[in-house]
Amino acid sequence: MKIGIIGVGATKFGELWRYGIKDLLAESQLLALEDAGLSERDIDMIVTGNMCSSTFSGQSHLGSMASEILNINVPSIRVEAACASGSVAIRQGIHAINSGEADIVMVNGVEKMTDVQTRQATTGLMGAGDEEWEGTQGLTFCGLYAMMARAYMHKYSLTREQLALVSVKNHKHATLNPIAHFHNEITVDQVINSSIIADPLTLLDCSPITDGSASIILASEEVAKKCEKPVWIIGSGQANDTLSLHARKSLTEITATTQAVQRALLQAKIGIDKVDVTEVHDCFSIAEVMAIEDLGLIPRGEAGKIMEEGQTYFDGKIPINSCGGLKACGHPIGATGIKQAWEIVKQLRGEAGKRQVKGAQIGLTHNVGGTGSTVVVHVFSR
Amino acid sequence: MKIGIIGVGATKFGELWRYGIKDLLAESQLLALEDAGLSERDIDMIVTGNMCSSTFSGQSHLGSMASEILNINVPSIRVEAACASGSVAIRQGIHAINSGEADIVMVNGVEKMTDVQTRQATTGLMGAGDEEWEGTQGLTFCGLYAMMARAYMHKYSLTREQLALVSVKNHKHATLNPIAHFHNEITVDQVINSSIIADPLTLLDCSPITDGSASIILASEEVAKKCEKPVWIIGSGQANDTLSLHARKSLTEITATTQAVQRALLQAKIGIDKVDVTEVHDCFSIAEVMAIEDLGLIPRGEAGKIMEEGQTYFDGKIPINSCGGLKACGHPIGATGIKQAWEIVKQLRGEAGKRQVKGAQIGLTHNVGGTGSTVVVHVFSR
Numbered sequence: 001m002k003i004g005i006i007g008v009g010a011t012k013f014g015e016l017w018r019y020g021i022k023d024l025l026a027e028s029q030l031l032a033l034e035d036a037g038l039s040e041r042d043i044d045m046i047v048t049g050n051m052c053s054s055t056f057s058g059q060s061h062l063g064s065m066a067s068e069i070l071n072i073n074v075p076s077i078r079v080e081a082a083c084a085s086g087s088v089a090i091r092q093g094i095h096a097i098n099s100g101e102a103d104i105v106m107v108n109g110v111e112k113m114t115d116v117q118t119r120q121a122t123t124g125l126m127g128a129g130d131e132e133w134e135g136t137q138g139l140t141f142c143g144l145y146a147m148m149a150r151a152y153m154h155k156y157s158l159t160r161e162q163l164a165l166v167s168v169k170n171h172k173h174a175t176l177n178p179i180a181h182f183h184n185e186i187t188v189d190q191v192i193n194s195s196i197i198a199d200p201l202t203l204l205d206c207s208p209i210t211d212g213s214a215s216i217i218l219a220s221e222e223v224a225k226k227c228e229k230p231v232w233i234i235g236s237g238q239a240n241d242t243l244s245l246h247a248r249k250s251l252t253e254i255t256a257t258t259q260a261v262q263r264a265l266l267q268a269k270i271g272i273d274k275v276d277v278t279e280v281h282d283c284f285s286i287a288e289v290m291a292i293e294d295l296g297l298i299p300r301g302e303a304g305k306i307m308e309e310g311q312t313y314f315d316g317k318i319p320i321n322s323c324g325g326l327k328a329c330g331h332p333i334g335a336t337g338i339k340q341a342w343e344i345v346k347q348l349r350g351e352a353g354k355r356q357v358k359g360a361q362i363g364l365t366h367n368v369g370g371t372g373s374t375v376v377v378h379v380f381s382r
Numbered sequence: 383m384k385i386g387i388i389g390v391g392a393t394k395f396g397e398l399w400r401y402g403i404k405d406l407l408a409e410s411q412l413l414a415l416e417d418a419g420l421s422e423r424d425i426d427m428i429v430t431g432n433m434c435s436s437t438f439s440g441q442s443h444l445g446s447m448a449s450e451i452l453n454i455n456v457p458s459i460r461v462e463a464a465c466a467s468g469s470v471a472i473r474q475g476i477h478a479i480n481s482g483e484a485d486i487v488m489v490n491g492v493e494k495m496t497d498v499q500t501r502q503a504t505t506g507l508m509g510a511g512d513e514e515w516e517g518t519q520g521l522t523f524c525g526l527y528a529m530m531a532r533a534y535m536h537k538y539s540l541t542r543e544q545l546a547l548v549s550v551k552n553h554k555h556a557t558l559n560p561i562a563h564f565h566n567e568i569t570v571d572q573v574i575n576s577s578i579i580a581d582p583l584t585l586l587d588c589s590p591i592t593d594g595s596a597s598i599i600l601a602s603e604e605v606a607k608k609c610e611k612p613v614w615i616i617g618s619g620q621a622n623d624t625l626s627l628h629a630r631k632s633l634t635e636i637t638a639t640t641q642a643v644q645r646a647l648l649q650a651k652i653g654i655d656k657v658d659v660t661e662v663h664d665c666f667s668i669a670e671v672m673a674i675e676d677l678g679l680i681p682r683g684e685a686g687k688i689m690e691e692g693q694t695y696f697d698g699k700i701p702i703n704s705c706g707g708l709k710a711c712g713h714p715i716g717a718t719g720i721k722q723a724w725e726i727v728k729q730l731r732g733e734a735g736k737r738q739v740k741g742a743q744i745g746l747t748h749n750v751g752g753t754g755s756t757v758v759v760h761v762f763s764r
Binding site: 075 | 435454481625638
């Protein structure tokens, strides 16, 4: 059964000092309702993806916050799978519709991150990894990805300059996206010479601490086909792997990505070569490099060369992260998976403005929790 | 469609200094698999209910912890709805099965609470309520329920002695439950004269800080009917209300309970009078009083009299919280909803030992998040 996306909304992403978590959630929910032309009374269920509100805002129980904002009493829950919380929320909405429990589901992703010090944020985010066995050894979340970067660079002779191209491209894309956190272009030299965070990753290899919220409204096929411009979810796949990085067989590929994309494409009944526009999880530059290979978009080990050729720009052969990605659109953790769907909907509707991928018919999102412990892939069509 | 529960497992509840959250989760998952006679390879999906692991253990992303423990790569997620996290997790499992996504789902509830100071725990638990508008005013979670207790006692002339009977009865029940946190009987005088927490509630009106984990295995009707002793979920209802208490129309009833029980009974196609054994959410003594009235088990305002008559003991006319309830079995937040289902399964299988409700055929669980912001009711049959 196909699921339709009949409305989308997103706040500006950035350091939003005047917004609390409730303001963010309210704005994206109302924007999505407006986009869908629905009233809050049409919503049968709400699912909200969020990772850190307990730690960063002292506020759990966002399900009831989301329904209180809309003044409705429908079942409303929060789901969490670290940085994949948003996409996991979409899956629960799909299950509810396919089970007959709901016809129309509001799915939110939200994160308010700038109310705490960077040190607290870094500690909280390590909760996406294995706190007991890796966090207590002094590893930060950036440190885990730095080890993956080192291993990949060694195995496939990726140069430091090539790695930096991910951030350069994503900052370029963000200048074309009104909601993006950053609107400045950067150079390879700037990436390499910014502060070292966890060698070899520098500040400009890392996605920022961002506030933001995004919402999409899912509907059953019957409801959605009566709407003006539905975008269809034709495949949904999730795979999990170990929470800890040390238990993995490889540091240079993420097995859960290869499994999740297989599951999603099988459901969609298409090959990866049919995908026109892709949002991948670039929490760190190395993550985008691994993602495009794990998804099967390019042969393994060739990311460096393909990026040098400019193929991953929105007007290239394999458009990746046209919204600016986590790096430059920003990474409000729980919101990221929903914002990826938001961007694909914009692209497939032909509403992506200056970053429009011409003639895009099929889109794909790839959302990672932790170091690849949870991966969700969705496939979309016009 | 009916959903079968084909296996259950629970750790001892209590102050388990030698157990971390991973140990707790591992033990209940393995006990449930053993009870069902299944291998971990039979599980298609895992849902884990938990409220506070990010805050109390620095560990988010429990979905991947749960699947890593079992060494499987199936979709695994965490859901949170404050103290109703466990029952909300059950509902996501039901949706996944009814949507065709899974045949067999492991549903866990876990909380490791004793690794932090009581003050930190109290602050973290206020996240179940409205932190921004009520927590910052100095209200604790106990304080919110204390206001409800005052309002109820005033409106219905409930005496302090009558209120204390909830805890006296639940401690009695707990002495008959091997996994319970407390195994001591208490008296009305002891309840009234214990330390005041938030007037009129004293220490012995309040559920304790407890570690524990519980797991149940859900299966589709087709799979479950081949099993030896399935217990069936025949109704599931959830309703949400405002996160904040100040926005409610009444302090003496919980609207979300009346809505959730209506939805569950409608699905089960039975009346509340058919229920033989009930687990209600007694986070505070007053919560049990309100619950049995909101569920329609007794007429409004008559809880005091009915408790004085001893009708809510396991061998009375309206058996409530035969396991000892949150008060005396303990309240490891995320685990509570699953432990309620565990108890009903024990009762309906006739395996509840000295606390067995004779001839129990229909059971009901009532699980509350916050001050009634999320309520989930499930109805079970043999």
